[in-house]
Amino acid sequence: MSEGIATPINNKIDYFVSDLHLGASYFMDPREHEKRVCEWLRSIAPTAGRLYLLGDVLDYWFEYRYVVPRGFVRFFGALAELADSGVEVTWIIGNHDIWIFDYLPSELGIKVVDGVLDTMIGGRRFVMAHGDGIGRIPAKERLMRAVFRNRLCQRLFAAVHPRWTVGIAYAWSAHNRRKHHAGPTAMPLPVGPLEQWVKVRQSADSSSHPVDFYVFGHYHTVVDRVVSGARLIVLGDWITNMSFGEFDGREFRIHRVQGSEK
Template identity: 40%
Template sequence: MNTKKIYFASDLHLGAPYITDPKLHEKRFVDWLTSIQPTAKELFLLGDIFDFWWEYKRVVPRGFVRLLGKLAEFSDSGIPVHFFIGNHDIWLKDYLEKEIGMSIHREPTVFERNGLKLFLAHGDGLNDTSLGFRVVRGAFHSKFLQKMFETFVHPDLAIKIGQTWSNSSRKSHDQKHTATYLGEDKEHLVQYAKKHLKENDINFYVFGHRHITLDLMLTKNSRVIILGDWITHFSFGSLEDKTFKLEFFGH
């Protein structure tokens, strides 16, 4: 069968403490990867695939072997896999790049595929001007603070701290923004896309982060897509020729 589709997914949050059956959670996503493998020509993972990820020089988080093995199969078979860091897996370094063969993206990136321009990003921080968010984001992206943390904090303690932060961050987010569409005038990612489109020619803005599914026309030639998640929606995007679809695994 000819490979002809590009796939997009985000927000799996592997390792999150609120996932009641972690093995089933991981298996469902791996099953989806297996189902698309015969038709995939490229795969984009748009952030928060892990609920927390921290790498030391010789230490990485335990677990996730089924997912990592399947992604290695993709890479080994010639299917490019792209990984965009999210706000939960910020501290990803080069382990997945070297061991799995994935391309790591730390900033929003524009790709040209099938004669279309795709603006891809996890979505955290885009058009969010709140000072508190900027300060926290700056701290987590600081190379100096990362080095200090790595030098003075034991890996076991680092993972525990990270999981505690991740869980509290998720609860805080849920209190402020339930996973429902807030409308064009309040959704940061929609507003960002509208501003960006004024000076750029983009056909599809594709984001994760918000845990909602959204397919919104901005102009006759431009749409914004929010991919949902793999916690409640089990949703993904597919691009075949010039047709982009939001789909749901198992539906």
């Protein structure tokens, strides 16, 4: 999917963040976590040209036709404020916030993308995706992705009363987290599937402007390395890394939120 050419907005800075997992049941103090996210959003407001959210921003979200889940009030407010002030906000859905339909884009004034975003930013080519479903992934994960994205399955899910589904979704997310990340000291996940995908894409890409940056989330680890002549960036998360990316039109840098212990 190609998104055409975007030009820098008044020399402003473009920000990239992923895996905030707002609302996750494993946060000791979910309100404090949301507050930190909102503080960061306000801190970038004066300089931000664009903001890219690379998925798993919410730990669970499902838009029903007439109602939406509770929570996230401050976060949505801060995001809407950014969008209203003229910041272009793009939200690439992840595997936790798959079910954003028409409500959030229209209510917040943001763009929602499902899949890979291939776009020019300030004369550089960026290919961005959440990162699940990228590269060689286990068959079980592939099947889950297909079910979660299937329209019929979504309709059936929407027909079940949320009193059952919401609790199960949060419990399942916490269970997955325990399984894949034993804690803050757990080894970061290797990003082999991303590297492989970038290599294949780079060797097949014959367009006049090669890709400068591949940016992903999902892996909850910070990566910034050169792969097949392009920069492979994995943004980290807001569970242990408190990290985000910043592009000033020349350089891409990963920062950590000030005051975070890591």
